[in-house]
Amino acid sequence: MEEISYGKLLKELRRQKGVAQRDLAASVGVDFSYISKIENDRLQPPSADTTIKICEALGVPNEVLLSLSGKVSSEMKDTMTSSKSAIKFLHAVKDMQLTDAEWDKLTSKLKKLR
Amino acid sequence: MEEISYGKLLKELRRQKGVAQRDLAASVGVDFSYISKIENDRLQPPSADTTIKICEALGVPNEVLLSLSGKVSSEMKDTMTSSKSAIKFLHAVKDMQLTDAEWDKLTSKLKKLR
DNA sequence: TATTGAGTTGACTAACAACTCAACATAGTC
DNA sequence: GACTATGTTGAGTTGTTAGTCAACTCAATA
Numbered sequence: 001m002e003e004i005s006y007g008k009l010l011k012e013l014r015r016q017k018g019v020a021q022r023d024l025a026a027s028v029g030v031d032f033s034y035i036s037k038i039e040n041d042r043l044q045p046p047s048a049d050t051t052i053k054i055c056e057a058l059g060v061p062n063e064v065l066l067s068l069s070g071k072v073s074s075e076m077k078d079t080m081t082s083s084k085s086a087i088k089f090l091h092a093v094k095d096m097q098l099t100d101a102e103w104d105k106l107t108s109k110l111k112k113l114r
Numbered sequence: 115m116e117e118i119s120y121g122k123l124l125k126e127l128r129r130q131k132g133v134a135q136r137d138l139a140a141s142v143g144v145d146f147s148y149i150s151k152i153e154n155d156r157l158q159p160p161s162a163d164t165t166i167k168i169c170e171a172l173g174v175p176n177e178v179l180l181s182l183s184g185k186v187s188s189e190m191k192d193t194m195t196s197s198k199s200a201i202k203f204l205h206a207v208k209d210m211q212l213t214d215a216e217w218d219k220l221t222s223k224l225k226k227l228r
Numbered sequence: 229t230a231t232t233g234a235g236t237t238g239a240c241t242a243a244c245a246a247c248t249c250a251a252c253a254t255a256g257t258c
Numbered sequence: 259g260a261c262t263a264t265g266t267t268g269a270g271t272t273g274t275t276a277g278t279c280a281a282c283t284c285a286a287t288a
Contacts, residue, residue: 033249033265037267070195079204085218091190092225106203161275161277
């Protein structure tokens, strides 16, 4: 089950919406040539923040591209490293190597926490 | 409840073991002057990888200093961004702004998952 | 008092991330 | 066949991270 690259997916999404690289770049706030390189996988995926803006500009959920980018927003990093308990959790999680199903279970447990 | 700084704790741990900065630095693989600056909080805590080496050199669990460093190993980052489900979890967690107690609860739920 | 061991400090740097800028190619259209 | 819209490429830029190097201080000891 090959995973599609960030670039290929971005190109596909952008074309689906019928948006030009320049227009997308303008609404995201980057140079259009950067978009080109990203789409052709010449560069690493953009920062989490830029990816989020891209998703917003294209009207797709952030997660679509974020999960392919392998990046975490600085905000997110702060959330996860702000307390010892959070870091302990991270370690436990790393040691367990959760499956997707387990992640989902954990998310629902999380929501029941309040 | 003031939290001790990374530097202060490192200095304390190192002295407890009776190790000189130069010796610690040598076994970690950094310049000894770097250790000095870290201990006096002149620089930000080292990378997660270096912190782990420091803990190993001093014979204390990684978590002791890692939790104060506010950093996440690249390995950890991979764990957290490797799947869409994990990323969904991260978003849910960010939105909730968990307390320490809640993190601990979540960790115990995590352990009961298997 | 010279030397040795330990720690501190300022200035500098290498590597990387996340881009920009300018030039060019290519296809359609007036 | 010039003009326009779109995309690609190479080289360079900016900021940050994670340190290094050389010079110094201070205390103990031979």
